[in-house]
Amino acid sequence: MQINGTTKVYGIMGHPVAHSLSPALHNAAFQACGLNKVYVPFDVVDLPRAMDGFRALGVGGVSVTIPHKQAIIPHLDDIDPVAEKIGAVNTLLIEDNHIRGYNSDWIGANKALETIVDLPAATVLVLGAGGAARAIAFGLKEKGATVMIANRTVSKGEALARDLNCEYFPLSEIEDLEADALVNATSIGMLPAPEATPAPQALLQNIKAVMDAVYAPMETRLLAEAKQLGCKTVDGTQMLLFQGVAQFELWTGRAAPVEIMRKQLFSHLKGNAGN
Numbered sequence: 001m002q003i004n005g006t007t008k009v010y011g012i013m014g015h016p017v018a019h020s021l022s023p024a025l026h027n028a029a030f031q032a033c034g035l036n037k038v039y040v041p042f043d044v045v046d047l048p049r050a051m052d053g054f055r056a057l058g059v060g061g062v063s064v065t066i067p068h069k070q071a072i073i074p075h076l077d078d079i080d081p082v083a084e085k086i087g088a089v090n091t092l093l094i095e096d097n098h099i100r101g102y103n104s105d106w107i108g109a110n111k112a113l114e115t116i117v118d119l120p121a122a123t124v125l126v127l128g129a130g131g132a133a134r135a136i137a138f139g140l141k142e143k144g145a146t147v148m149i150a151n152r153t154v155s156k157g158e159a160l161a162r163d164l165n166c167e168y169f170p171l172s173e174i175e176d177l178e179a180d181a182l183v184n185a186t187s188i189g190m191l192p193a194p195e196a197t198p199a200p201q202a203l204l205q206n207i208k209a210v211m212d213a214v215y216a217p218m219e220t221r222l223l224a225e226a227k228q229l230g231c232k233t234v235d236g237t238q239m240l241l242f243q244g245v246a247q248f249e250l251w252t253g254r255a256a257p258v259e260i261m262r263k264q265l266f267s268h269l270k271g272n273a274g275n
């Protein structure tokens with residue numbers, strides 16, 4: 001890549017940010033498409049000053065990660081309506097000093113789920129009520145799916161179900177539920193505790209398709225058990241990949257080189273984690 005006087009700068013803002021896979025993902029995509037763009041990490045503590053900096057320096061777009069996904073909202077000039085409902089922003093588009101916030105997690109989740117289930121017609125049980133569950137569940141509603149929420153902490157699960165106008169179930173009482181698809185958006189099954197699973201076998205017998213948002217390990221115990229029972233499955237790397245694809249397409253207005261991005265992601269996931 002040749003950086004010169006017309007190179008446009010993009011990046012990821014978080015704290016910490018050194019572990020991020022996004023620079024590898026987006027630089028590979030920019031390069032593959034012959035775009036004069038570069039993507040760098042921004043370790044940011046002072047959010048308002050960073051936003052002024054992006055405007056002043058003519059940065060084109062920024063990914064937003066922990067701990068800024070919610071705190072950034074008051075500093076935006078404009079917000080996409082779905083990101084506003086979710087209450088979290090992970091993507092900035094900066095044009096003529098104007099910063100608009102988006103959430104690409106729900107787009108990534110829908111793209112991944114659509115490979116195994118017909119979403120508008122589906123009833124989907126979402127496990128969890130944290131940031132990932134919120135983005136996934138609101139995205140499913142955007143597609144016309146019927147959503148149910150199950151979570152360990154009742155107050156959080158009920159609050160999300162209220163926002164979505166859908167049913168809530170305690171995580172310990174999901175055995176007899178029936179749904180077309182199940183999404184694990186809890187951190188259960190994630191390294192360093194891959195022996196854990198959020199879904200009892202009896203529940204999996206009532207489900208046709210399973211997605212796990214957890215991507216480390218790639219094949220979680222939940223996905224392995226679901227496969228054994230004949231469910232279609234999709235792992236968390238697909239959501240991760242497609243949320244990056246959505247960012248690339250927003251910033252460039254062109255189709256992303258998906259296979260190149262997938263290859264980058266897989267090679268980095270072997271020894272790394274985080275977006």
Ligand code: NAP
Pocket residue numbers: 105108127128129130131132133151152153156157171185186187188190213214215236237239240241243
């Ligand atoms: P979060 O906001 O901290 O939420 C964590 C969720 O997991 C909460 O619902 C929490 O329930 C539940 N949970 C955690 N430990 C539990 C346990 N031992 N038993 C029962 N429930 C438990 O985290 P997040 O950002 O939503 O992330 C959740 C997972 O999604 C993580 O594994 C993350 O890596 C993954 N993720 C993947 C992608 C992707 O692109 N594939 C994107 C974002 C996140 P309580 O409310 O009861 O605490």
